[in-house]
Amino acid sequence: MHERYEVGASEITELVRDLALKANMLLPDGLKRMIGDAYNKEKMSIAKEAFSDILKNAELAAEKNMPICQDCGLAVVFIEIGQRISVCDGSIEDAVNEGIRRAYTEGYLRKSVVKDPLFRRENSGDNTPAVIHWKITTGKDIKITVSPKGMGSENMSRIYMLKPADGAEGVIKSVVEAVRTAGPNPCPPIVLGIGIGGNFETVALASKLALLKPEGIRHRIPEYAEMENEILKRVNELGIGPGGYGGMTTVLDVHIETLPTHIAGMPVAVNICCHALRHAEGKIEGRPIDD
Ligand code: SF4
Incomplete structure (x- = not known):
């Protein structure tokens, strides 16, 4: 017998919100180490200064809960969902977009999405819709990666x-x-x-x-x-x-x-x-x- 599992749409919203805030404010440690290594080996003073500014900027963003960059990007979201999972109280896509909406509103992150790409170009006002990529897995969990990408x-x-x-x-x-x-x-x-x-x-x-x-x-x-x-x-x-x-x-x-x-x-x-x-x-x- 194959067991079935469920996840609440509200849990997805909460997780997407938290991940979008975290991604915008904390540079991954591995990347910071690489920038630090580049600083250490650099010989040109202006380049050294640029690396140092990037690292200081990352520190300040983390300390003050501010975005690493003013361009908080299109919210790219990768979802890996187990084929035995049902989302119980709503649409998964709506749940993801609600998470992005909350993060960009509550975190005062710049909203950069225009609804029509060519003529009207009016801002959607909450950085939705997210760009969502789906993968079905055999697991019984949902793995979500939020990766805001500047233009x-x-x-x-x-x-x-x-x-x-x-x-x-x-x-x-x-x-x-x-x-x-x-x-x-x-x-x-x-x-x-x-x-x-x-x-x-x-x-x-x-x-x-x-x-x-x-x-x-x-x-x-x-x-x-x-x-x-x-x-x-x-x-x-x-x-x-x-x-x-x-x-x-x-x-x-x-x-x-x-x-x-x-x-x-x-x-x-x-x-x-x-x-x-x-x-x-x-x-x-x-x-x-x-x-
Ligand atoms: S490319 Fe865009 S997101 Fe990246 S640092 Fe420059 S302005 Fe910021």
Whole structure:
């Protein structure tokens, strides 16, 4: 017999609210360590100063419960939900949006969503709707990750529909070109999430998921790990540096996520994220339902 489980919509709202506030105000520790390392090895004084300001800003944000950046982003929410779970008192999508609404209102976070993208461009007033990505799992819990993404770096992200013959070198050159073209616009130091494979729409999602991988961990397959290291090296050789002032570190970290693809193609998505790579995750355990 397969047991069934339930979770309340209000619990989802509470968790999304808390995660959105946390993500906007606390820079992940691993990222802070990487910025600290970049500061320690930097030789140019202006670049050193920029790293120091970024770290002070993160400290102040945490201490005063203020957002790390004025652009509190589109609220990107990843939901992994067990297939045996029912949400008992409402729609899960409404619950997520209510959580975002509360966080952005109660936390005085900037609301950046316009309802119509081209003509009217009027602000929705509460940073909803969230961008929600769903994954069904076999578990009996709901895992939620909230990752607000500012548009300064999202605007600089790119998709390339490469040919299989372009190989690893083609991928690396495309990534370096995307970062070179972006210059100081995505608020470096940056983190790169790179999707390879899939098709036009799935490669973009893979690149965003790549950004959420643990800091400093290389790909489990040696060839991809080598590519990540090579991209780190070549992008840092561009010398864009923190804030675009020049310096040794333009990119803090690189992660590749791969997908099966078509024999005739090799899509590549480069998701550039600024140093404010904000994300927080939490879980709700399902309660068994008595039949
Ligand atoms: S790119 Fe990042 S750091 Fe720059 S304004 Fe946007 S969210 Fe803030």
